[in-house]
Amino acid sequence: GESVGLHLPTLSVQEGDNSIINCAYSNSASDYFIWYKQESGKGPQFIIDIRSNMDKRQGQRVTVLLNKTVKHLSLQIAATQPGDSAVYFCAENGGLTGGGNKLTFGTGTQLKVEL
Amino acid sequence: DTAVSQTPKYLVTQMGNDKSIKCEQNLGHDTMYWYKQDSKKFLKIMFSYNNKELIINETVPNRFSPKSPDKAHLNLHINSLELGDSAVYFCASSQDGGDTQYFGPGTRLTVL
Helix, strand or coil: CCCEEECCCEEEEECCCCEEEEEEECCCCCCEEEEEEECCCCCCEEEEEEECCCCEEECCCEEEEEECCCCEEEEEECCCCHHHCEEEEEEECCCCCHHHCCCEECCCEEEEEEC | CCCEEEECCEEEECCCCCEEEEEEECCCCCEEEEEEECCCCCEEEEEEEECCEEEEECCCCCCEEEEEEECCEEEEEECCCCHHHCEEEEEEEECCCCCCCEECCCEEEEEC
16 A cells, blocks of 8 residues: 655754654655654644645755655754654645545654754 | 644543543634554544545544534544554644644543
């Protein structure tokens, strides 16, 4: 079946360094991708999204890159801070939108920021 | 103001009991969802409702019955609870026609 997967379950970075979290997807029909941050004991929090007609999108300290050729998505966090420590999920919509929207989530990457 | 809220936050119960989890969103969204997150943090959709109408039912056992009294509320009732139902359940909502889903804080269900 279709799946969304992450390359690394845990990523440790030094405070101030840049973080890169990767995600591979297999559903070529997906045209919407989203990154969530989940802190311990909380629900997933929207970080940034991107549509398949774009290759790159920037937010505040975060950038999402989409490579449709190899079905790869990445989240870059600049100047990583202790507050960035969390589990990060990528998700894709499988080409479904609107009322039938169903996000398929990846397995998550735990980001640990070391002081 | 809380955008998507759930009650209770924690729920501990015995096997065989029936329990409900409530969800409310004040974002004016038309579509609401229930997700289950297992002990390995894997998030999987269970149901979605659009304007009180069931849209997605992901082969969830019929012991789980969602109910949407209005488009701002989506409750989840679970009959005959089993040990395997222990998980964190998240409610989410999105604008009709939109892709971005906003999640609630979760309800941690523990079945003993």
